[in-house]
Amino acid sequence: MAxxxxxxxxxxxxxxxxxxxxxxxxxxxxxxxxxIGSAGxxxxxxxxxxxxxxxxxxxxAEPWSLGLFTADPLNATFLVLYSLLTxxxxxxxxxxxxxxxxxxxxxxxxxxxxxxxxxxxxLVLAAAxxxxxxxxxxxxxxxxxxxxxxxxxxxxxxxxxxxxxxSAAHDGGATHPFSLAELQGHNFGGSAAxxxxxxxxxxxxxxxxxxxxxxxxxxxxxxxxxxLFINGHLGAFLLARVVIPEFPLSAQGAFPILSDLxxxxxxxxxxxxxxxxxxxxxxxxxxxxQSACILAGLESATQEGITGALVHCMVVAVATTGLFSVLRxxxxxxxxxxxxxxxxxxxxxxxxxxxFFVVCGLALVGLPxxxxxxxxxxxxxxxxxxxxxxxxxxxxxxxxxxxxxFRLFSKMFLGTQKTGIHGISDAIPRERWVLAAIALxxxxxxxxxxxxxxxxxxxxxxxNGPMAPHSTTVAGNR
Amino acid sequence: xxxxxxxxxxxxGAVFSxxxxxxxxxxxxxxxxxxxxxxxxxxxxxIAVAWLAWSLHASxxxxxxxxxxxxxxxxxxxxxxxxxxxxxxxxxxxxTVVLVGLIGQFSATYLHRDPGFARFYILLHLFAFGAMxxxxxxxxxxxxxxxxxVGLTSVLLISFFHYRPGPVESALRVFIVYRACDIGLITAxxxxxxxxxxxxxxxxMPHLTDGDATIVGLLLLLSAAGKSAQVPFSGWLPxxxxxxxxxxxxxxxxxxxxxxxxxxxxxxxILMESPIAAAAVVVIGLITAVQGSMIGRTCADAKTSLAYAxxxxxxxxxxxIGFGLTWIPVMHILGHAMVRTLQFLRAPSMLHDYxxxxxxxxxxxxxxxxxxxxxxxxxxxxxxxxxxxxxGHLDTILERVIVQPLVQVSLFLARLDxxxxxxxxxxxxxxxxxxSVTAPNEGVIDG
Numbered sequence: 001m002a003x004x005x006x007x008x009x010x011x012x013x014x015x016x017x018x019x020x021x022x023x024x025x026x027x028x029x030x031x032x033x034x035x036i037g038s039a040g041x042x043x044x045x046x047x048x049x050x051x052x053x054x055x056x057x058x059x060x061a062e063p064w065s066l067g068l069f070t071a072d073p074l075n076a077t078f079l080v081l082y083s084l085l086t087x088x089x090x091x092x093x094x095x096x097x098x099x100x101x102x103x104x105x106x107x108x109x110x111x112x113x114x115x116x117x118x119x120x121x122x123l124v125l126a127a128a129x130x131x132x133x134x135x136x137x138x139x140x141x142x143x144x145x146x147x148x149x150x151x152x153x154x155x156x157x158x159x160x161x162x163x164x165x166x167s168a169a170h171d172g173g174a175t176h177p178f179s180l181a182e183l184q185g186h187n188f189g190g191s192a193a194x195x196x197x198x199x200x201x202x203x204x205x206x207x208x209x210x211x212x213x214x215x216x217x218x219x220x221x222x223x224x225x226x227x228l229f230i231n232g233h234l235g236a237f238l239l240a241r242v243v244i245p246e247f248p249l250s251a252q253g254a255f256p257i258l259s260d261l262x263x264x265x266x267x268x269x270x271x272x273x274x275x276x277x278x279x280x281x282x283x284x285x286x287x288x289x290q291s292a293c294i295l296a297g298l299e300s301a302t303q304e305g306i307t308g309a310l311v312h313c314m315v316v317a318v319a320t321t322g323l324f325s326v327l328r329x330x331x332x333x334x335x336x337x338x339x340x341x342x343x344x345x346x347x348x349x350x351x352x353x354x355x356f357f358v359v360c361g362l363a364l365v366g367l368p369x370x371x372x373x374x375x376x377x378x379x380x381x382x383x384x385x386x387x388x389x390x391x392x393x394x395x396x397x398x399x400x401x402x403x404x405x406f407r408l409f410s411k412m413f414l415g416t417q418k419t420g421i422h423g424i425s426d427a428i429p430r431e432r433w434v435l436a437a438i439a440l441x442x443x444x445x446x447x448x449x450x451x452x453x454x455x456x457x458x459x460x461x462x463x464n465g466p467m468a469p470h471s472t473t474v475a476g477n478r
Numbered sequence: 479x480x481x482x483x484x485x486x487x488x489x490x491g492a493v494f495s496x497x498x499x500x501x502x503x504x505x506x507x508x509x510x511x512x513x514x515x516x517x518x519x520x521x522x523x524x525i526a527v528a529w530l531a532w533s534l535h536a537s538x539x540x541x542x543x544x545x546x547x548x549x550x551x552x553x554x555x556x557x558x559x560x561x562x563x564x565x566x567x568x569x570x571x572x573x574t575v576v577l578v579g580l581i582g583q584f585s586a587t588y589l590h591r592d593p594g595f596a597r598f599y600i601l602l603h604l605f606a607f608g609a610m611x612x613x614x615x616x617x618x619x620x621x622x623x624x625x626x627x628v629g630l631t632s633v634l635l636i637s638f639f640h641y642r643p644g645p646v647e648s649a650l651r652v653f654i655v656y657r658a659c660d661i662g663l664i665t666a667x668x669x670x671x672x673x674x675x676x677x678x679x680x681x682x683m684p685h686l687t688d689g690d691a692t693i694v695g696l697l698l699l700l701s702a703a704g705k706s707a708q709v710p711f712s713g714w715l716p717x718x719x720x721x722x723x724x725x726x727x728x729x730x731x732x733x734x735x736x737x738x739x740x741x742x743x744x745x746x747x748i749l750m751e752s753p754i755a756a757a758a759v760v761v762i763g764l765i766t767a768v769q770g771s772m773i774g775r776t777c778a779d780a781k782t783s784l785a786y787a788x789x790x791x792x793x794x795x796x797x798x799i800g801f802g803l804t805w806i807p808v809m810h811i812l813g814h815a816m817v818r819t820l821q822f823l824r825a826p827s828m829l830h831d832y833x834x835x836x837x838x839x840x841x842x843x844x845x846x847x848x849x850x851x852x853x854x855x856x857x858x859x860x861x862x863x864x865x866x867x868x869x870g871h872l873d874t875i876l877e878r879v880i881v882q883p884l885v886q887v888s889l890f891l892a893r894l895d896x897x898x899x900x901x902x903x904x905x906x907x908x909x910x911x912x913x914s915v916t917a918p919n920e921g922v923i924d925g
Contacts, residue, residue, distance in 0.1 A: 211895075212895045215895065268891065271884065271887055271888050271891060272888055272891045272892060272895065273888075274884055274885060274888040275885045275888035275889050275892060276888070276892060302553075303552060303553035304552045304553055304554075304555045307552045307553075308552075343643050343646065345640070345641060347640065348641070352502065355502065362630070367626055367630065368622065368623035368624075368626050368627065369623070369627070373623070374549075374550055374557075377557065377619070378552060378555070380668055381555060381668065381671065382555075384668065384671075384672050388672070391665060391668040391669065391672070392661075392665055395660075395661045395664045395665055396661055399657040399658060399660065399661055400657075402653075402657050403650075403653060403654050403657055406633070406650060406653050407650055410637070410646050410647075410649070410650055413640075414637055414640040414646040415640065415641070415642075415643045415646045416641060416642065416643055417641065436502065449549070449550045450550055450551075453550055453551075453552060457552065460552075
C-alpha cells in the first residue's frame with residue numbers, strides 16, 4: 001500500500017482538535033479559532049483528496065500512523081466535504097451560536113467525524129463514532145431524552161460488535177484483529193456482529209423505528225451543530241466501510257430487509273412532514289426522508305446505485321446545511337422558532353435568503369439543474385433491479401417532500417406580512433458568501449455533474465467489488 | 479441547422495442565468511434593459527425557428543437532431559443530451575418563441591413600475607427555457623427536466639402577488655397537483671428504461687409489448703392530465719388565475735396547458751399500441767370537454783371563464799389524440815393557443831369590449847346557447863347547474879378521498895412520534911432587532 005506524502009489525515013483531525021482547545025478559552029476568539037481550525041482541516045483534506053485522485057483511486061496509508069488512518073476515494077471526499085461544511089457553518093453562524101462551548105464542541109464533532117472517516121482500524125472508527133456522539137449525549141448539545149437514548153444505543157451496539165469481531169478475529173488467527181484491511185471478507189463475528197452493526201446504523205441514521213430522535217434533536221437542540229452531526233452520514237459510512245466489505249455473505253441475505261426499512265422510512269417521514277407545523281421538525285423529516293434511500297443505493301450492487309447513493313449523501317449534506325442555516329438565520333432575525341401556522345411574508349425583507357432557501361430546497365427534492373436530480377436519477381435507476389418498488393416509492397416520497405418544503409417556504413417568506421416587524425435585514429456579506437458558495441456548488445455540479453460523479457466513481461467501484469459477483473447490472477442507454 | 483436549434487433552445491436559459499446572477503449580486507435590472515433584451519432575444523429566436531422550419535422543408539428531411547453527448551455517465555449508464563427539431567416539435571417551438579416575445583412586450587406596459595417587474599421577466603425566461611426543453615427533448619428524461627421547470631415557474635408566477643395569502647394558497651394547491659401528477663412522467667421514464675432499456679425517442683419510440691405500453695401510456699396520461707388540467711385534476715386551473723394576466727395568458731391559454739397534449743402526441747406510438755390507454759385518453763378528454771363548457775358558463779369572472787373554455791378545447795384535443803390523429807390536434811393547438819392568448823390579454827378590458835360589441839349590434843346582443851338549454855329538462859338543468867357551480871365536485875372529491883386521509887395518517891404518525899414527550903411551546907428566541915436596542919454594540923444583525 002502506498003503512503004500519503006504527509007500525515008494529512010492526522011493533521012486534518014488534529015488541527016480542529018487544537019482549535020477546539022483554543023476556542024474553549026474565550027467567547028471572543030471562539031469563532032476565529034473555529035474558522036482557522038476548520039479551514040486548516042479543509043486544506044489538509046483537500047491535499048489528501050488530491051493525492052488519492054493522483055494515486056488512481058488506490059488506498060493510501062498515512063505515514064507514521066501505524067495503519068490507524070488510511071485514505072481512499074470513499075473517505076477522501078467525505079473528509080473534504082465535512083470540513084468545508086463545518087467551515088461554512090462557523091462562518092455564517094449568528095454570534096449567539098458561536099460561544100466558546102458551542103464552537104469548541106462543534107470542532108470536537110468535526111475532529112471525531114473526520115477520525116471516523118479516516119479510520120483504517122475498527123477500534124479507531126468505534127472510538128470516533130462514540131466521541132462524535134458525546135456532545136449530544138452528555139452535553140452541551142443535549143435536548144430531549146430520545147436523542148440521548150438513540151445515540152447511546154448506537155454507541156453500545158458498536159462497542160458490542162467491536163468486542164465480538166475482535167474476539168472472533170483473535171480466535172481466527174488474525175495478526176491485527178482491528179485492522180479493517182485484514183478483516184475484509186472474513187465475516188468475523190458472524191450474525192451477531194453483523195446484527196449489532198446494523199442496529200448501530202439504524203439508530204445513528206434514524207431509520208424507522210429509531211427515527212424520532214432526529215426530529216427531537218432538530219427541535220430542541222442547537223440546530224446548526226445538529227445539522228452538522230446528521231450530515232456526517234456516519235451510519236451510511238459504516239455500512240460502506242465496514243459492513244459491506246466485512247460481511248458480504250450476511251449482507252446478501254439481510255440487506256433487502258434494511259433497504260426496505262430505509263424505503264419505508266423515506267415514505268414514513270414524507271407522510272409525517274405533510275401535516276407537521278414546526279419548521280425545524282419539517283426540515284428534519286425531509287432530511288430523514290431524502291437520506292434514507294442512500295442505504296438502498298449502497299446495497300444495490302450496481303455501480304449506478306452506489307454512485308447515486310454516494311452523490312446523494314453529498315447533495316443531502318450540502319442542501320440541508322443551506323436550509324438549516326437559512327432557517328437559523330431567519331429565527332435569529334425574527335425572534336421565534338417558526339411554525340407553518342401563519343404567513344409571515346418575510347421575503348419582503350430577506351429576498352436573498354428566500355432565494356437561497358428555494359435553491360437548496362429544490363436540490364434536496366431533486367429538481368433538474370441541481371445535483372439532486374442526477375443523484376436521484378442514478379439512485380432510482382441503479383436500484384430498479386434489486387428494488388423495483390423504489391421506482392414508485394422514491395418519486396412519491398420526493399413529491400410529498402417537495403410539497404412540504406414549498407408549504408414551509410410559503411409560510412415563512414410569502415403571504416401577508418406580520419405587522420410590527422422591524423429591523424430585519426437580508427443576508428449580510430459573510431452569510432451571503434457562504435450561502436452563495438452552497439448554491440453555486442448545487443447548481444454548477446447539477447449542470448455539469450461529471451466532476452462530482454468522477455469523485456465518487458472509484459469509491460463506487462471499490463464498494464461494488466465485494467458484492468459484484470452476486471449482482472446483476474442493468475446495461476443500457478437511456 | 480444543429481447550431482441554430484441549440485442556440486434557440488439555450489438562449490432563454492442563458493438570459494435567465496444572466497439576470498438572476500446579476501440580481502443575486504445586487505443589481506436590479508432596469509425595466510428597459512429587461513424588455514429590450516427580451517424583445518431582441520425572442521425576435522431573433524422567431525427568425526431562427528422560421529429559418530429552421532424552412533430549411534427542414536427545403537431539404538426534405540424529417541428531423542434535426544443535436545447530440546450534445548452524455549450529460550453524465552456511470553458505468554453502463556448514460557444520460558444522453560439529444561435535442562430534436564422535427565415536424566412535431568418545430569411548431570411548438572415557434573409558438574413558444576412568438577408568444578413569449580409578445581407577452582414580454584405586453585408586460586412592459588402591463589407591469590410597469592410593479593415591484594415584481596424583474597422577477598416576472600426572470601421567471602418568464604426560465605419558463606421559456608423549460609418549454610423549449612420539453613418541445614425539443616429527444617428523451618423522456620430530458621422532457622422531465624423541462625416539465626419541472628415549467629411547473630416551478632408556473633407556481634412561482636401564480637404566487638406573484640405574494641403579499642396576499644390567496645395567490646400563495648392557490649400556488650400551493652397547484653404545486654401539489656403538479657407534483658402528484660409528475661410522478662406519472664418520472665415513473666414512466668423509469669419503467670420504459672426498465673422494460674425497453676431506453677427512454678429515448680430520438681431514433682423512434684422504443685418498442686413495448688401491449689401490456690407494457692398500457693402501463694407507460696397510463697402513466698404518461700396521468701402526467702399529461704395534471705399539466706393540462708384534465709379531469710379529475712381540473713380544480714387547479716381557476717386557482718392559477720391568481721397570477722398576473724400575461725402569465726395566465728401564456729401558461730393557461732397557450733403553452734403550459736398544451737404541454738400535456740404535446741406529451742401525448744409525442745408518445746402517440748405507445749398509445750396506439752395500447753387500446754386501453756388510447757381509450758382512457760379519449761374518455762378523459764370527453765369528460766373534460768363537457769365539464770369545461772358547462773362550468774365555463776357559470777363562472778362569474780372573465781379569466782376563470784376563459785380558463786374553462788381553454789380546458790374544454792384541450793379536452794377536445796385529447797380526444798383527437800386518442801383517436802390517433804396527429805395533424806388535426808397540432809393545428810387545433812396552434813390556433814387555440816393564439817386565440818386564447820389574445821382573449822386572456824384582452825380580459826381586463828372585456829367589459830369595455832362587450833359594450834362596444836353590444837353597441838355595434840344595436841343593443842340586441844343575444845345570449846348564446848339558449849337552444850341547448852331548452853333541450854335539457856328543468857330538473858336536470860338545476861342539477862347540472864349545481865354541479866357546475868361546485869366545479870364538478872372534483873376538489874371536494876380529491877379533498878375527501880386523498881388529502882384528508884393523508885393528513886389524518888400524518889397526524890396519527892405525529893401522535894405516535896411524540897409519545898413520551900412533554901408538549902413544549904414554540905421556543906422563544908431573542909430577536910436580533912431587539913438585541914440591537916438592548917445591546918448597541920451588537921449591531922442590527924446578530925453576528
